[in-house]
Amino acid sequence: MQKSFSSRLRYFKTMYYDFDDRLGEKEMDVIALVGPSGTGKSHRALLVAHQHKADALIDDGILIKDGKIIAGHSAKREQSKIMAVRRAIFILPGHAEEVCEAIRRVKPHRILILGTSENMVYKIAKILELPSIAKIIHIEDIATKTEMEKAYMCRIKEGKHIIPVPTIELKPHFSGYLIDPIQSFFKKSRTRRRRLGEKSIVRPAFSYYGKLIIDDSAIKAIVSQLVGEKEYVTKVGTIRVKHIWQGDEDCGIEIFCEVVLSYGKHIPTLIHQAQRRIKEAIEYMTGMIVREVNITVKALYVGA
Numbered sequence: 001m002q003k004s005f006s007s008r009l010r011y012f013k014t015m016y017y018d019f020d021d022r023l024g025e026k027e028m029d030v031i032a033l034v035g036p037s038g039t040g041k042s043h044r045a046l047l048v049a050h051q052h053k054a055d056a057l058i059d060d061g062i063l064i065k066d067g068k069i070i071a072g073h074s075a076k077r078e079q080s081k082i083m084a085v086r087r088a089i090f091i092l093p094g095h096a097e098e099v100c101e102a103i104r105r106v107k108p109h110r111i112l113i114l115g116t117s118e119n120m121v122y123k124i125a126k127i128l129e130l131p132s133i134a135k136i137i138h139i140e141d142i143a144t145k146t147e148m149e150k151a152y153m154c155r156i157k158e159g160k161h162i163i164p165v166p167t168i169e170l171k172p173h174f175s176g177y178l179i180d181p182i183q184s185f186f187k188k189s190r191t192r193r194r195r196l197g198e199k200s201i202v203r204p205a206f207s208y209y210g211k212l213i214i215d216d217s218a219i220k221a222i223v224s225q226l227v228g229e230k231e232y233v234t235k236v237g238t239i240r241v242k243h244i245w246q247g248d249e250d251c252g253i254e255i256f257c258e259v260v261l262s263y264g265k266h267i268p269t270l271i272h273q274a275q276r277r278i279k280e281a282i283e284y285m286t287g288m289i290v291r292e293v294n295i296t297v298k299a300l301y302v303g304a
Contacts, residue, residue: 032121035139038155039148042162056108071102080287216241234301235260252289
């Protein structure tokens with residue numbers, strides 16, 4: 001009887017402490033800092049996070065916690081603005097999954113999302129399966145007009161972009177890029193340890209000097225050149241480019257091409273090779289995502 005009573009007592013103690021632990025756990029919440037590109041969001045991100053007790057940041061495609069990059073790939077590493085935007089909103093394959101897994105692993109209690117618009121931060125929260133954004137802070141509320149103009153001119157004239165992590169943390173992620181440290185809140189020490197408020201400046205390959213538009217005719221010209229230079233292609237026919245839209249967002253393109261081939265070749269092999277070359281070349285040269293490459297063999301040319 002005594003043994004049975006002791007077992008029950010241990011059971012109820014275990015249940016009590018488990019319940020007490022669950023009560024002590026805080027559900028993760030999300031806040032956001034919103035403002036146009038180049039107005040100083042990343043420069044003020046650590047200060048805003050500190051003031052609002054956020055222990056993690058999401059900025060330009062990377063998850064930052066305690067001054068360290070936990071997961072993701074920075075949009076500032078991309079070769080074009082188009083790819084940088086796609087990277088920043090986590091729509092490139094595998095990017096969102098990696099960051100979601102890291103969030104589940106490190107369990108931040110509050111995340112600060114940086115974005116150029118309310119629509120952007122809401123989209124990031126949805127893609128990363130985060131709770132609803134509880135509070136949005138606008139850059140105009142924490143920076144003066146003069147400060148924002150100064151930050152914008154620094155971005156435009158010098159091409160400087162700030163990432164709110166120490167330079168020592170960035171070097172493995174930005175091999176070959178020019179990186180400069182910034183000391184914001186504390187004087188620079190002689191050690192290489194991370195310090196509160198330390199940021200870094202990078203100069204990415206892409207720039208914000210103006211709007212970039214790639215006309216469909218340019219894509220068609222690339223396809224025509226790639227396909228037409230092969231000796232087994234007798235003629236390149238109609239080429240069409242179709243954009244895939246989800247709401248007002250361009251999510252990639254589909255390419256349709258008609259060809260006449262020389263008789264005697266293995267057609268499936270030739271077509272698969274052409275599809276791969278077109279996809280790789282278009283994505284490399286334009287930064288667009290190519291969803292499909294559809295090639296129609298209209299005829300076979302038989303020589304004399």
